[in-house]
Amino acid sequence: MKLLLNEEGIIIDICTTTEIIEDGILVDDRVIYAEEFDIVEVTEILQGVAPQTHKYVNGQFIVNENHVMPEQDQLAKLKTDVELMKRALDELGGM
Known part of the structure; x- marks a missing residue:
């Protein structure tokens, strides 16, 4: 569309x-x-x-032209985001 x-x-x-x-x-x-x-x-x-x-x-x-981020880059960014969230939770005394 x-x-x-x-x-x-x-x-x-x-x-x-x-x-x-x-x-x-x-x-x-x-x-x-x-x-x-x-x-x-x-x-x-x-x-x-x-x-x-x-x-x-x-x-x-x-x-x-705007191009979509390649799938591998999306996965790498997602893994980095997850690691950062885990570290933040650890520092806050969470999980």
Whole structure:
């Protein structure tokens, strides 16, 4: 799912597919002209992945990709967090 937002953060449209074209966006097989509709952002909402945002700046879209943390990195961070919590509990005289 993708959200098309204007400068105030108001959702202009919700769609499943977008393709950036010269002067706007092709949204689910219809053209939306970015300037006409005041679109400044297209945010993709994908399960398990940080949103990928296309910002409309000076007549063109700039893509800012956010990547999900690799699973190994997530596990390493989780183990570190668990170790820190165990240490904190030990210092407090807990478990």
